Amino acid sequence: MNMNRRRFLTVGAIGAAAGVLPLSALSNVGAAATKRSWSAAFKDALEQRPWLAGYKSVASDSFQGRAEIRGRWPADLKGTLFRNGPARHEIGNFRYQHWFDGDGMLHGYRMSEEGVTHSAQMIQTHKYKAERAADRALYPGFGTIPPNPSAVTSADTMNSGNISVLPHHGKLLALWEAGSPWEMDADTLDTKGIYRFSEKTAGVPFSAHPRVEPDGTLWNFGYVSGANLIVLWHLDKNGRVIKMGKVASDPISMPHDFIVTAKHIVLMMPPLNYQRRESSFLDSHDWQPELPTRVLVVDKNDFSNFHWLELPSQWVFHFGNGWEDHSGVIRFDGAREPSPVNMLTNFRDVMRGDLVGLSPSHHHQYRIDTKTWRAEEERIFAPNIYTEFPVIDPRVSCRQNKRLIMMSADDQSLPIHGNLNRTSTFDIESGKFSSYRYDDSQIPEEHLFVPKSGSAVETAGWIVGTAHDWKRQLTVLNVFNVDAVDAGPIATATLPYSMPLGLHGKFVASA
Amino acid sequence: MKKSMFTLIISITMAFPVAAETLTVVIKNVESANGYIMLVILASEQEFDGDIEAIASMKQRSLAGDNTFTVGNLPEGDYGFRIMHDKNSNGELDSNFVGMPTEPWGFSNNATGTMGPPVWSDVKFSLSGKATQIITLN
Numbered sequence: 001m002n003m004n005r006r007r008f009l010t011v012g013a014i015g016a017a018a019g020v021l022p023l024s025a026l027s028n029v030g031a032a033a034t035k036r037s038w039s040a041a042f043k044d045a046l047e048q049r050p051w052l053a054g055y056k057s058v059a060s061d062s063f064q065g066r067a068e069i070r071g072r073w074p075a076d077l078k079g080t081l082f083r084n085g086p087a088r089h090e091i092g093n094f095r096y097q098h099w100f101d102g103d104g105m106l107h108g109y110r111m112s113e114e115g116v117t118h119s120a121q122m123i124q125t126h127k128y129k130a131e132r133a134a135d136r137a138l139y140p141g142f143g144t145i146p147p148n149p150s151a152v153t154s155a156d157t158m159n160s161g162n163i164s165v166l167p168h169h170g171k172l173l174a175l176w177e178a179g180s181p182w183e184m185d186a187d188t189l190d191t192k193g194i195y196r197f198s199e200k201t202a203g204v205p206f207s208a209h210p211r212v213e214p215d216g217t218l219w220n221f222g223y224v225s226g227a228n229l230i231v232l233w234h235l236d237k238n239g240r241v242i243k244m245g246k247v248a249s250d251p252i253s254m255p256h257d258f259i260v261t262a263k264h265i266v267l268m269m270p271p272l273n274y275q276r277r278e279s280s281f282l283d284s285h286d287w288q289p290e291l292p293t294r295v296l297v298v299d300k301n302d303f304s305n306f307h308w309l310e311l312p313s314q315w316v317f318h319f320g321n322g323w324e325d326h327s328g329v330i331r332f333d334g335a336r337e338p339s340p341v342n343m344l345t346n347f348r349d350v351m352r353g354d355l356v357g358l359s360p361s362h363h364h365q366y367r368i369d370t371k372t373w374r375a376e377e378e379r380i381f382a383p384n385i386y387t388e389f390p391v392i393d394p395r396v397s398c399r400q401n402k403r404l405i406m407m408s409a410d411d412q413s414l415p416i417h418g419n420l421n422r423t424s425t426f427d428i429e430s431g432k433f434s435s436y437r438y439d440d441s442q443i444p445e446e447h448l449f450v451p452k453s454g455s456a457v458e459t460a461g462w463i464v465g466t467a468h469d470w471k472r473q474l475t476v477l478n479v480f481n482v483d484a485v486d487a488g489p490i491a492t493a494t495l496p497y498s499m500p501l502g503l504h505g506k507f508v509a510s511a
Numbered sequence: 512m513k514k515s516m517f518t519l520i521i522s523i524t525m526a527f528p529v530a531a532e533t534l535t536v537v538i539k540n541v542e543s544a545n546g547y548i549m550l551v552i553l554a555s556e557q558e559f560d561g562d563i564e565a566i567a568s569m570k571q572r573s574l575a576g577d578n579t580f581t582v583g584n585l586p587e588g589d590y591g592f593r594i595m596h597d598k599n600s601n602g603e604l605d606s607n608f609v610g611m612p613t614e615p616w617g618f619s620n621n622a623t624g625t626m627g628p629p630v631w632s633d634v635k636f637s638l639s640g641k642a643t644q645i646i647t648l649n
Binding site: 151152153154155199200201202203204205224227229231244246 | 605607608609610611613623624625626627649
């Protein structure tokens with residue numbers, strides 16, 4: 001037998017993404033609660049600020065509804081918009097203290113000749129099932145440690161599966177970022193179980209933002225905080241592992257997204273640095289603005305060939321796309337914040353109803369010269385334009401894109417609810433920026449570009465996205481003509497209920 | 512649910528007083544009858560660290576459900592043990608690309624670390640007379 005502690009020690013030294021939690025009652029719930037529980041505080045705040053309804057805990061673990069359509073739904077827009085996001089924010093009287101904590105819920109908005117229908121199911125993670133059975137929060141989330149927490153022996157113990165979805169090689173996966181994906185049934189939205197691409201990669205962290213090239217080749221990263229390791233994934237279009245990579249990073253951050261070009265992987269590591277301590281995962285990180293944002297650039301063909309570059313300290317959640325020209329210059333775009341204040345503060349405050357408004361992020365163009373190994377950045381729009389959730393035509397992923405679709409806001413017309421309130425298009429060549437401003441009664445979520453079937457890349461198609469109508473307590477799904485987003489939705493499908501605000505989705509066209 | 516009692520008499524060739532302590536380890540709810548359950552008895556922190564060989568190790572074919580080991584004739588003293596379910600019978604605790612175990616494992620006192628193995632002080636227990644530990648694998 002060959003099981004010795006030294007070998008097992010590699011596991012301990014690695015100690016996956018959430019460096020948290022001896023069995024002591026190190027709950028952070030008590031400290032911040034002051035006089036009232038967060039659940040009570042949020043309930044009170046809802047009466048003063050009803051637009052916080054999108055942050056209510058989901059009312060049930062399963063939904064099914066038919067949407068009422070106003071306008072003419074495009075006959076050739078057929079398929080399913082799958083979406084994911086934190087939905088169960090409360091268990092009993094306990095309310096999570098960070099928006100990212102809630103257990104994931106998978107949604108399918110199906111568009112067919114019969115109209116638009118919606119269904120949703122809570123993702124049956126280990127955590128969700130155990131907590132349902134115990135009728136209390138057992139495991140730490142991203143930013144909250146509940147009272148009397150149970151031991152976390154691996155990242156997947158606390159995996160909430162709550163960030164995004166990936167349709168790939170005939171499967172539908174729900175993605176977290178610090179552990180495994182979950183395999184879902186695309187028709188029933190049932191949870192099949194934890195997904196492993198191979199035996200050797202079981203449990204290896206898989207981010208919520210894999211990049212899929214037009215031929216289906218998939219690239220992804222993961223981070224293992226306790227081991228100061230970045231993991232790189234290279235899968236073929238059938239989901240087979242071609243190769244894996246490891247890059248040491250000291251200090252180590254919690255990157256959320258990255259970009260891939262024809263030749264390189266680019267991963268930004270902002271100075272939000274992990275320190276192993278007895279705190280929630282989020283609180284185990286220090287923002288160190290005196291340090292630069294490091295940028296890891298890796299050769300796709302040889303993961304041992306990489307460079308570290310530097311940019312001024314900044315935080316970027318999401319990148320639209322990256323590409324590389326023949327002279328080896330990489331260009332990519334991202335929604336940049338000077339610091340992760342939204343994640344550190346605003347997405348906490350909102351859970352007790354204290355959110356006034358999200359802090360601005362400004363879209364930047366980045367440039368890396370792979371001959372001189374220098375990185376540069378430049379703000380793209382005027383300072384009054386805020387952006388987030390940039391997306392592109394999936395058919396030009398990792399290649400030069402001529403257009404960007406994103407959510408935005410204009411500080412001359414900010415909404416009462418403090419979230420971004422516009423869906424926008426940006427034509428990179430002409431510089432034309434168009435947007436549609438949602439009424440203050442609706443908080444829009446990520447909007448995607450759905451190409452018109454058979455069209456040339458980046459030409460005809462639709463922008464499709466949901467919004468939470470807090471006045472009517474309903475969720476709507478809108479479709480816009482990509483060439484005329486400012487004209488507003490060409491059709492709107494209104495659900496008979498509202499869903500909590502979520503995160504990311506993907507559209508899968510009908511066969 | 513069938514229970515298998517597998518008793519192993521360990522001969523301890525040390526100059527200790529008469530050894531008469533018995534340890535029973537019940538591993539609950541083993542998910543499958545694939546491979547072997549392996550139990551390693553540790554009599555010191557050095558054995559726990561792998562610096563010297565463990566005092567005893569046993570293996571038996573896995574059963575679905577409860578798996579019981581009885582270890583007799585141990586001298587009174589401090590011990591720990593670790594368990595693995597070697598589902599594919601390759602003699603190793605399989606691990607993934609970043610070193611995390613992909614087969615079930617456990618320790619005495621149901622000790623776990625924080626995202627990794629526990630420390631000796633969590634695993635250690637005093638054996639005197641008859642003792643039973645009920646373990647759930649991770």
